[in-house]
Amino acid sequence: MMPCITYRNASVEFVDEVYEPAEDSFLLADSALAFVNKGMKILEIGTGTGFVSVVIQANFEVDLLATDINPHAVRCASDNGVSTIRADMFSAFKPAQCFDMIIFNPPYLPTSQDDKVPGWLNYAFDGGADGTESLRRFLKSVGSHLCPTGLLLLLISSLTGIEQAKYWMEEAGLETEVVSKEKCFFEELVVLKGILKAKPKENIK
Numbered sequence: 001m002m003p004c005i006t007y008r009n010a011s012v013e014f015v016d017e018v019y020e021p022a023e024d025s026f027l028l029a030d031s032a033l034a035f036v037n038k039g040m041k042i043l044e045i046g047t048g049t050g051f052v053s054v055v056i057q058a059n060f061e062v063d064l065l066a067t068d069i070n071p072h073a074v075r076c077a078s079d080n081g082v083s084t085i086r087a088d089m090f091s092a093f094k095p096a097q098c099f100d101m102i103i104f105n106p107p108y109l110p111t112s113q114d115d116k117v118p119g120w121l122n123y124a125f126d127g128g129a130d131g132t133e134s135l136r137r138f139l140k141s142v143g144s145h146l147c148p149t150g151l152l153l154l155l156i157s158s159l160t161g162i163e164q165a166k167y168w169m170e171e172a173g174l175e176t177e178v179v180s181k182e183k184c185f186f187e188e189l190v191v192l193k194g195i196l197k198a199k200p201k202e203n204i205k
């Protein structure tokens with residue numbers, strides 16, 4: 001039998017090649033539950049086992065789609081009941097395809113060539129040399145996939161740099177707020193909420 005985690009009415013199986021849900025996953029899932037409403041159109045990027053999405057689906061009727069670059073994760077999340085496609089970031093979506101909520105727990109560990117984990121599991125951890133590569137790539141595209149009143153929930157570690165992440169989110173056109181935080185062994189985890197800044201009104205003659 002596969003190992004399984006039960007959490008907030010959800011039951012999630014996990015496999016070796018896929019990120020095992022941990023404190024970051026739990027914090028993000030709890031934050032999502034605080035903001036989800038029935039009927040929302042939700043996208044989770046990098047779903048892993050599908051943990052966060054499964055928790056949402058166990059508690060709300062939503063229209064949820066998830067992606068992961070790791071084919072084992074796509075299979076695992078699908079087996080856990082999450083509609084999941086294999087894609088690199090937003091590559092599967094047209095630029096104007098928008099969601100009411102986008103969720104991402106990015107790989108964030110600063111990783112040199114020597115630190116890389118063998119196989120697909122490396123994608124769960126490897127944030128590039130300074131830990132911020134995936135985050136920066138994600139922020140370049142996220143704005144065009146949020147509906148006008150849409151909401152981004154992003155898990156950030158102090159290892160990535162919380163103030164730096166907030167700055168980049170603001171630069172990407174998002175009003176940013178910390179909605180939850182937790183100290184873990186060697187890091188602080190926060191969930192940042194982002195909403196699109198209102199466009200300045202054009203002068204009316």
Ligand SMILES: C[S@@+](CC[C@H](N)C(=O)[O-])C[C@H]1O[C@@H](n2cnc3c(N)ncnc32)[C@H](O)[C@@H]1O
Pocket residue numbers: 019020021022024025028045046047048049050051052067068069070073087088089105106107108123124125134
């Ligand atoms: C830290 S894990 C989080 C997994 C899960 N969301 C959770 O919270 O338990 C990061 C996930 O992002 C996926 N990932 C990394 N780079 C990606 C990319 N460019 N596009 C899609 N998924 C990616 C990894 O395969 C991994 O499953």
